[in-house]
Amino acid sequence: MEPVLTLKNVGFRYGMAWALRGIDLEVNEGELLGILGPNGSGKSTLLKLMDGILVPDEGKILVRGKALSSLGRTSVAREIAMVSQENYFRFEFSVLEVVLMGRFPHLGRFQFEGPKDLDIALNALKATHALDLAERSIHGLSGGEKQRVLIARALAQEPGVVLLDEPTSFLDLKYKREIFGLVSSLSADKGISVVVVSHDIDLVSQYCKRIVMLRGGIVHDSGEPAEVLTRTNIEAVYDCPVLVDNNPVTGKPRITLLG
């Protein structure tokens, strides 16, 4: 099957310094892809390139075979949704209003949301277990609640791909687990491709079928968790001593930081 997103030899630089180079990557239909790498390795830049917010300086990105750069912003938003770290509501909106913003790329300039849009928004809230928040103000939510609402907004776009930039930073254990569980059910049950950038190596190991590991703007390694999450790889990429064994419950690689 044709990949949803294809990156061919993609490079991007801020000024003269290359942030990413020679990235070849495919995101397949319905897969949950984890992207790991230390700070500054180009993870967020990669996500922004995949969403067309940044334009590659070399190489090209295809969305279902079409060049990303040839699509208008609304077409991109119907295919790709992103939950970034910058989310900052200056004025008061209800949770439902925020999720309905996800319908923007599907509506005409002067068009109001109809019953169908409301249905989609409510279903998105249901899928992220946030339906009971619908009438609350976005300002009154906890970190975990807000993250679920923003994922619901992304779902309301009815995209083929959802990109998540560190969705679990600032969240406690319970919410981390909940978000990853939610994200993996999106790909498993709804056939949505999910690309998640994270620093939670163990969670990525547990939930993602495929991992791409970045280091200094290039792909250091990629493949299944057991192939990528080796002691050699992690010590090289994160530059610190670790112990890697298998999680006795899931059998997936488990990382312990050594003092």
Add this chain to the structure above:
Amino acid sequence: MNMTPIRPLSAGKVITISALMCACLFLVVLLSLLLGTAEISFDRLVGAFSGSLPAADPSALIIFKIRLPRIILAGLVGFSLSLGGVVFQALLRNPLADPFILGISSGSALGAIMGIVLGFSFAVGVPFMSFAGALLTIYLVVALGTRKMGMESSTILLTGVILNAFFTAIIMFFISTASSSRLYTMLFWLFGDLSQSHYGPLAIIAPVVVAASIVLYGFSKHLNIITAGEESAVQLGVEIKKAKMACLLVVSLIIGLVVSFSGLIGFVGLIVPHLARMAFGSDHRMLIPVGSLGGAIFLIVADTLARTVISPSELPVGVITAFLGAPFFIYLLMKRGSQWSRS
């Protein structure tokens, strides 16, 4: 799931509330036509409009030659300032923004004051100079504030602040060297003056304001999304550079235009958008019509006060808006300040 049915904002609700605001506006206009130094009874007002009073009747003259054009100007100016405030607050994601924040006020003031110094007429020359000053300011803000990555809000805000300071210095220079008769005219312009209204300019302003409101209304969903961050706006499908540039230019154009005929009237573009937000929430599909109509109502009321409180003499309308606006704003800040600045 036992939930009360929740519904998104509908066009019907926007239209209903806008219609109510229009009815309110009509009543305020009526009241304002009746009030003033010369007493005009309701009967004579009806007579003037139905044509049963001769056109040369003093009441008819006062209504059609003096009060009506002034009220229409006040309405259009209030409408535009408040519309500009709503849009700029969203665009700059700054609840303290008003339509003058990018320095358009000082640019047009500088133009107007140079027009006054040069002895131009109040009907043509001064507005022309003022509008030219506004356009120059917008051009400078956009040209100096645009980077490779597009217009960044903090950059254009800073550019506006700097231009404002620079133009104010030049204005001060002209004021301090002006003769006393011109000084009076200048001050009146700086505090806003709606008494010089004629139908000619109104015929230009009205269609421009209507067209601008329609264009801006087409961006109301964009503005909702932009208030939640520019990057997420792009992710949701907003062509951010185009949307920002279009809104900025359209607002600047109407503000430059109305200010050139009214002088500087503060607080309308700050207070009315806030009131509208408090009453109707943050959805710009509601805020734009409600805020604009509210601005029209507010300024007509303020101008009616300006020409009646010390009748037969009158105050600059900006004195009234500031006098009403500032305490009210402080009250609002005390009451809900923390909620505005929360991120």
